Amino acid sequence: KHYRDMQDIEFTIEKGKLYMLQTRTGKRTAQANVKIAVDMCKEGLIDKKEAVRRVKPEEIDQLLHPMIDPKAKVEVIAKGLPASPGAAKGKVVFSAQDAVEESKEGEVILVRMETSPEDIAGMHAAQGILTARGGMTSHAAVVARGMGKPCVVGCESITVDYEKEEFRVGDIVVKRGEVITIDGSTGRVILGSAPMVEPQLKGEFAELMRWADEIRKLGVRTNADTPHDAKLAREFGAEGIGLCRTEHMFFAPDRIKAMREMIIARDAEGRKKALEKLLPMQREDFIGIFRVMEGLPVIIRLLDPPLHEFLPQEDEQIREIAEELGVSFEELKAKVEGLRELNPMLGHRGCRLGITYPEITEMQAKAIFEAACQVYKEGKKVIPEIMVPLVGDVNEFRNQKEIIVRVAEEVMEKEGIKIEYMVGTMIEIPRACLVADEIAKEADFYSFGTNDLTQMGFGFSRDDVGKFVPYYIEKGILPRDPFSSLDIKGIGALVKIGIEKGRSVKPELEIGICGEHGGDPDSIKFCHKVGMNYVSCSPFRVPVARLSAAHAVLEEEEEK
Structure with a gap:
């Protein structure tokens, strides 16, 4: 009642007498902090404003996403930018198509140099996304946050090789099908399957949010x-x-063709x-x-x-799309080149x-x-x-x-x-x-x-x-x-x-x-x-x- 907060108290007993040595505000998890704040308000120790003040906005992220167990020992092999919070683990895949196919059998992590709008289906299918390039507002970061999927971007220490279907970090080689864990809250890339702590949203959380809305x-x-x-x-x-x-609506397989027809139209x-x-x-x-x-x-x-984002960039893809659209390779290639911009x-x-x-x-x-x-x-x-x-x-x-x-x-x-x-x-x-x-x-x-x-x-x-x-x-x-x-x-x-x-x-x-x-x-x-x-x-x-x-x-x- 004096401190109006949960306390860690140090004490000793000597010759049958209790001595209080010191007290300090006790450490707690985000979930415990929310419960303590709401309970104390209901007990009349603090008011609603104080309850809301005691829960930091940054803590809320911990309540909405799975996290890596803080007690677990893990092997961190690389670190990038923490683009979208939460942790995810799964088998490594290097293309959106593989992510869609293999996610039917189990969890996958999509690893790319950087993502483009054509990777949307694979990003949906994957548990998490890891990219070697990009910043906090890159395509991968923005889309992953919107989907609520863990994402690490700008992991410059990894070298992605699409042909060999592997990525390297120094002497470590991670091949397609091997399991990694990514931590979108810290930017860590972990070898193997790290133990997780699942989020739990309880009644106290909803009540605290109602009080925040009143303020x-x-x-x-x-x-x-x-x-x-x-x-x-x-x-x-x-x-x-x-x-x-x-624009994200145009990248679905049943729409991208019509979008490309519009782009290559002559008038x-x-x-x-x-x-x-x-x-x-x-x-x-x-x-x-x-x-x-x-x-x-x-x-x-x-x-x-x-518009160039809707067209293929590699010659092999250009040939495929040209055939699909009923135009010559040369015509589509010229259109792609014509739309290319320096910035x-x-x-x-x-x-x-x-x-x-x-x-x-x-x-x-x-x-x-x-x-x-x-x-x-x-x-x-x-x-x-x-x-x-x-x-x-x-x-x-x-x-x-x-x-x-x-x-x-x-x-x-x-x-x-x-x-x-x-x-x-x-x-x-x-x-x-x-x-x-x-x-x-x-x-x-x-x-x-x-x-x-x-x-x-x-x-x-x-x-x-x-x-x-x-x-x-x-x-x-x-x-x-x-x-x-x-x-x-x-x-x-x-x-x-x-x-x-x-x-x-x-x-x-x-x-x-x-x-x-x-x-x-x-x-x-x-x-x-x-x-x-x-x-x-x-x-x-x-x-x-x-x-x-x-x-x-x-x-x-x-x-x-």
Whole structure:
């Protein structure tokens, strides 16, 4: 009752007399910490705010994922970046196809130099993902976090050999079929099968989260591209979707062919013909997501990546796809070469695609509003918010908004339905922060894409930072990886400018963040301070974000 916390007490008994030597706050697991905080609150020793304050957001991760038993002795053979928390073990495979096939027989770990959107099926099938290259916002890292799968990226000490189907670390050779364990919370790669501790979510956890929700002011949404992920996030307490990436929907085997037909089409008519095949598929995707998120806002980002990502890069694959599409090897090879860019992250992507090929924006807008109308007819409330990516100038946004609004009105008039919707943009280019007042005259909402904003603000390639950022941290040049936790001094200043300029024109402008920083506790505190409406993060980070948002309020109260 005096310390109002669980204590470790040292004592001795001498000649029948008890002597109290010292006492200190007792160490405990994350699960025990949650239970103690809730129990003490119910006993009247502490209040709800103190109970919430005592559980650190970082601890919540331990409650949501399997962990390696801390008492176990393990053989660590390499270390990379801890891209997605939790531990996983399984037989090593080196291709997405092998992951899909072999996962039917048992657990597998997918090992790649780096992943691409074509590896999605294999990533789904694998227990965990290990890559030799990449940073905290690389494809593997972002997708794995969204799936809730353990992932270690940027493990530069391993050499992957696809032909021999093995990877090497110094003198150690790990071949296909051998078992490894990866720890996505620490970045460790372990030889063999390490003993695990399974997560246990009990009633106290749900109760503590309810108390956190009573305290926080920031909304918490999720980054989800499928009905499954959206449902999971809603169960974790998400209040909408802050980022639905439409490009992942095009990589399914039944869709990639139509997507490739669209890319190699010689004119707009050819592209429209291919897009007509994709329209019903895309519409079904959105119907599924709108149903799951009934009554909650859903922000859908239009196509963002450069088109070369949808085409094969190796000659052997190009021959196969050319035959499948009914074109010559030379024609497809020329198209692949023509789309290749020296710096694709700064190239022909985002709204630039929609401006060059307006039929892509038309198809996506049509799919969104046809889906919204259908779900509305089922008696469900639908709140679509369409987001235009990579805008750096108000004229880019205006161009895309005109297409979206025109298609929306056409669909709603045809269906005889009126649905409230918003059209906004992703603020991810530094220039957009500086002209945010101009863009706000046209946009209904802003969502800060801090992955790209960090990349362009620092001039760091987010797929290559694993090579040097660990040394920066080790030598004290940077306090932490800026792709994991927002750089408040620099990138944060750009965000602040963007918010102030945007709200100087529209005081009620809806503003959120949908980069991976949306699940980082320190970044969330910054989002609270600068007056954002919500943060958005991968489904498994939603509870972390809810608790972090509550901590931001409690810290603000303490400062006053």
